Amino acid sequence: MAKLHVLNYASRSVKARQRLLGILEGSVPTLFWQMPVEPAFGRALDFTVGEGFAIWQRVSSRSGLELTVSGSKAAEAIASRDDLLIEEKAFLEGDAKKISEAFVSRLLSVPRAR
């Protein structure tokens, strides 16, 4: 879920995306990442689950979402349209792939003392 928050925030503004990429490349310290935890995004996730597009999963004490069949179909439907969420899709298909769970963990932890 933390990763979803990171992706959500990064997909929202160019500045946030640049900063995230900087951290990925190592040119910006991880401490400079400010990630808001949006209640509205939380509600959106709840609605996603409510619609039956995803189900809550718990993987090694962290909670996450897994798309259901209808969820995957909905995602594919959005992906197949060229006139919809263009920038967001570009980010998710490009740089976002570099964001691993391990990277998110690093992002959220406190860097060791120099």
Added chain:
Amino acid sequence: MLRLRHLRLRAITSLNRFGVELPFLPGLNVVHAGNTSGKSTCLQAIVYALGLERSLGPQLQVPLPYAMRERIHRRRDDPYEPVLESYIELEIENLSGDVLTIRRDITGGKDTKLIQTWNSARLSRASSDMGRQRDFFVHDPGAAQREEGFHHYLAKFIGWDLPLVPRFDGGEVPLYLEAIFPMLFVEQKRGWATIQGPFPSFLRIQDVARRVLEFLLNLEAGRNRRERAEIRRLLTANQQKWSELRATLADQAGPLVRLRGLPASPTAEFAHAPDVEIELLEDDEWRPLEAGLHDLAMRLKDLEAREVPTAEEAAPEIEKRLEDAQEHLGAQTANLETLRTEYNAELQDHRAIESRLLGLEADLKRNQDALKLKELGSELGQIAGDGICPTCHQSVTSELLPVIAQKSMALDENITFIRSQIELYRLALHTSDERSKDIYSRYYATQQAVRELNLEIRGLRQSLVQPSLSSSRATVEAMVRLQAQLDHLQATQEKVDTLIDQMRAFAQEWADLRDRLRRLSTDDLTSADLSKISGFETSVQEHLGRYGFRSFRPDEIELSRDNFRPLRRTTEDGEMVEKEIIFEVSASDAIRLKWAYYLALIELSRRWDTNHCGLVVFDEPGQQEIEAPSLQAFIEWAARNISSRQVVLASSEELSNIKDAIAGTGANLITFEGFILQPL
């Protein structure tokens, strides 16, 4: 205790001096006169003289009828005469027999906020000795707390140590006399509408009924609560002092000495055996200060033991040392630069963590709000769940509604996540603080070292150009420097030790306070309180029996253990419920209940240790066309049983009934024909 001795009213016109004298005795005093003849004026004059008119309401107008303010006449048909001057005088007495005469002007005299007093019986005894005069103020801020405030003085005169009570705004105020007085004075117009009070609400005291009754009954629960509040106040002060000392300690120790194991708040363990390590930064290493001191002392001793060499003898060694020192200086200067960079980086991290924390805290609030709203929504938006379409209001069969098996949890997850992050970053912030301090210490130490090295180098250079047979300047200088360092550190240790001793005393005080707090029982009534309340309850029931209370059996009436209001317990659908009595009884029984409650309260002070001042005033107790025998029973009981205390009542009841009721009791009956205020 408070006893009324004498009341004097005066209203002066250009032609006449109107007025009345009312001598009061211990026990029952009945002021008898016809309707609208001025009885209530007399009783309200007592309230006014005591500066307690705000117990009847927040207005600051004089609570007296026009006869005392504007115009007065002798008989109903006589023309009015304008009042030019008027005032009230009241003589009161306390338990120690001190007498106080009070004067308060109404019109034409001094400011109505001024109360003049004399410590003599000016009204009841015609004496030339006026006693000592002292003036006070009422109604302005501080009337209850400042020396010159009349209520502060009056409370002391009565022997009351007024407790501090919480207000709705969170502050604390003394339990004002205005709040207590409605339990001692039943005013004719509004006083009979409720069993307790009515208490003035403008004072904004929380749970005022409970606070007043707790005080009058002198309950341990109230005392315990006040004591707990006092202990909490002391604990806060102690904690504050501790923090101050801790800061002073860090300041006194300086950047080269640090203290480990000094808790942020006082602990009991610290009081017993403070486990504080004092460390000194030496050669980039923290080590016990004691060890550092020992080494310094040894080095000094070593130097002193040696014979001071001549400049010539020392020259080769000095050259060697000069070279070492210069090399060392280079290294330290470089080190200084590194540390400065490190410090700045740490500072940046610190700021980044702080700003992350701020963001997280804001997010936590927003998510918590969203969760609350969602819960509110699930309460408000149940219409679809009831099988009704929210848009067209047609009924919808439940098969058409989607079944949502999944619980929504994103907001809970957000909150848990944010909380764990906040915890993590708080810890990180603390660590970063520690690191900054450490870097600063190192920076400071390096700076010191650079200065020392510069001095040493200069000294060594001078030594090399010294006359060859004189004593080596470098050795002497080294000894002086070592001595200065040793002195400084020893002084630091002494200061630190003294402060730790002080902190230990505070920790001990803290532990004692915590212990006292733990020993004090909770807010609940203690067993002594409960037996006092049950004595009060029995007494109320007995009084109700006497006065012909009929709505219920008197023994069905109980007193709430919460606010001490009378109530009736009854079973409804197999469940015990408490019913507020005032809505359940007839109007005349509500009056009987009021008599019973007030007399039981004053009676209680005969057998128990209470704070009741032993005075109750009833203005026209014959309310609601109450039957004559009930009123007679009430008057008779008061006449026979209130001897060392005082009950004052004003009534326009049939005089023969009153005379019958008090026959042979020695009660004080003051009767008037026509208007009470007459030309003197």
